[in-house]
Amino acid sequence: MMKETDFLINVLNEWCKKFEGIHVRYAYDSVTEYHIVEVDPESIRRGNKEYKEAEMALWTSFMEAYPEADLLISEPSGTNDMSNCLFESESKFLGQSEWEKFRFDYDMLAESEITFTKKCVHSQTNEYENVNEYALAA
Numbered sequence: 001m002m003k004e005t006d007f008l009i010n011v012l013n014e015w016c017k018k019f020e021g022i023h024v025r026y027a028y029d030s031v032t033e034y035h036i037v038e039v040d041p042e043s044i045r046r047g048n049k050e051y052k053e054a055e056m057a058l059w060t061s062f063m064e065a066y067p068e069a070d071l072l073i074s075e076p077s078g079t080n081d082m083s084n085c086l087f088e089s090e091s092k093f094l095g096q097s098e099w100e101k102f103r104f105d106y107d108m109l110a111e112s113e114i115t116f117t118k119k120c121v122h123s124q125t126n127e128y129e130n131v132n133e134y135a136l137a138a
Helices: 004-018 049-065 096-100 106-125 133-137
Strands: 023-029 034-040 070-074 085-088
Touching (some): 004 023, 004 034, 004 049, 004 085, 049 070
Parallel strands (some): 034 070
Antiparallel strands (some): 023 034, 023 085
């Protein structure tokens, strides 16, 4: 039986031949054990009936062949760990510098969470005068 990675790379190569202008990246996240496929532009992902059928066929055949595996197909997202990229199409909808904007900055998130938590602690002093607290709780 073909390995999961080889199976997906073969299908993604076919997609690149079939759908002009498509950009595809595939990575395996060993922490979550997910096969992650990012597809753009959105006009292909959501606006192309043939692509939607191809995506559904991929889901079906992948799940039948590898029932214990997990597959995520999505738009580019900073929350996807694409550091172990196994495939990237030559056709890029976004330049590499634009892809970097999608990378998730965990340090920035942690700092934002600390700041937000501090504000929540200080909000116990009811700095929001003339606010109906019952409306906030609803």
